[in-house]
Amino acid sequence: MAPIALTQTESVSPAQVHTLKLKGDATETPTGVAQNTLKGPLEYKGTLEEYSHFEVTPSIGREFGSDLQLSQLLKADNSDDLIRDLAVLISRRGVCFFRAQDVSQDEMMQLQKKISTLAGQPKDSNMCIHPVSENTGEMGAKTQLISAEMQRKGGGIMRLHDDVSRWASRAFHSDVSFEKVPSDYSMLKVNVLPPSGGDTQWINCYDILDKISPSMLEYFKTLKADHNANFFHQEAANHGKTVSKTMIRGNPLNVGDDLSAHHPLIRTNPVTGWNALYYSYGFGSRIQGVTYDEHLMLRDYLTQLCLNNFDCSVRFRWEAGSVAIWDNRSTLHSATFDYAEERSGDRASSIGEQPYFSPEGKQKSEALRAEGKKW
Ligand SMILES: [Fe+2]
Structure with a gap:
């Protein structure tokens, strides 16, 4: 019997392929133009332990009494040692508070610049210039006045003229995270305050990582988020202003009128070597490399993660000074x-490095266990 020919070709329709539309490339890497100059994490030498202080919560915040005057740190013989330790302490505790300070506006600028420099500020980075806030602009990097008036006029992050959430939590942010090279440290001195109200809250984004399963955290390490403040164009227009297209805002990469940037969702802090969630709710944060539906789900999850874990937060009641x-x-x-x-x-803020995620970065809780330290 003749063999059956098996060479007949069938016409098979290819499987229907659905291409999901994703926004952004989650794997893009920084250009490396604005890199932190530290060779590795800095150790806290303990030079500030002699001043009266307490840890405000186990997770975040240290408060110093008025025996520590920031103005005197600038004048001390071992000024660099003290201010380097101050930078390390701030990076480890998240935020430090100082009562009854006599520090002037000029001294705030000097101190802020020195903290950033000793913590490895890239040579091209300088003081932060906000694209919209009052008292900035062409006058250069002076201290920035913060006032309730700007928020009431709708010029601030609460976006009172926009159709956005009216919940108080919508303003949680990291300073100028919409810049390609955002801020490393900020300093605020309150001079005039209401009899009650106007407290500020901080969330520790290192400790938030302990609330995420290891597998979820590994996934988050692959993602980036868009930090977007292009709403400031409308806010500026409401006040008869425009965002300058040519003014350099603290780093040559921070120029032009596109107030948006993609940053890693998990960011390594070069001063501590610890990883933190870098998700600035006040600036939108479209998660990149996922579908819009997934973005909504992740955004809601990340928002709840930050806002519901109040063991990772601290609330500070200001006094004048x-x-x-x-x-x-x-x-x-x-x-x-x-x-x-x-x-x-008065506010002083400096521009740091381009955000990055390092595979060498550690989780704070694990690093502290290895060091045998509480903070
Ligand atoms: Fe801020």
């Missing part, structure tokens, strides 16, 4: 807009 200095790479913060009276003060 109080100063707070915090690390923007590993904390979120928000003022509480629950007052009608005047609240004003």
Whole structure:
């Protein structure tokens, strides 16, 4: 019998392929233009332990008494040692508070620059210039006045003219995280405050990672998020202003009128070597490399993760002359807009490095266990 020919070709329809539309490339890497200059994490030498202080919560915050005057740290013989330790302490505790300070605006600028420099600020980075806030612009990097008036006019992060959430938590953010090279540290001194209200809260984004399963955390390490503040164009227009297209805002990469940037969702802090969630709710944060539906789910999860875990947060009640200095790479913060009276003060903020995720980065809790330390 003749063999059956098996060469007949069948016409098979290819399986229908669905291509999911994803926004952004989650694997893009930084250009490396603005890298932190530290060779490795810094050790806290303990030079500030002699001043009266307490840890505000186990997770976040240290408060110093008025025997520590920030103005004196600048004048001390071992000024660099003290201020380097201050930078390390702030990065480890997230935020430090100082009562009854006599530090002037100029001294705030000097101190802020020195903290950033000793913590490895890239040579191209300088003081932060906000694209919209009052008292900035072409006048250069002066201290920035914060006031309740700006928020009431709708010029601030609460976006009172926009159709956005009216919940108080919507303002949680990391300073200028919409910049390609955002802030490393910020300092705020409140001079005038209402009899009650206007507290500020911070969230420790290192400790938030302990609330995530290891497998979920591994997935988050592959993602990036869009930090977007292009709503400031409308806010500026409401006040007869425009966002400058040419002014350099603290780093040559921070120029132009596109106020948005993609950053790793898990960010390594070069000062501590610890990883933190870097998710700035106040600036939108479209998660990249996932579908819109997945983005919504993740955004809701990350928001609840930050806002519901109050064991990772601290709330500070200001007095006239109080100063707070915090690390923007590993904390979120928000003022509480629950007052009608005047609240004003001075702010100094510096631009740090381009955010990155390092596979060498450690989880804070594991690092502390290995070091045998509480914080
Ligand atoms: Fe802020």
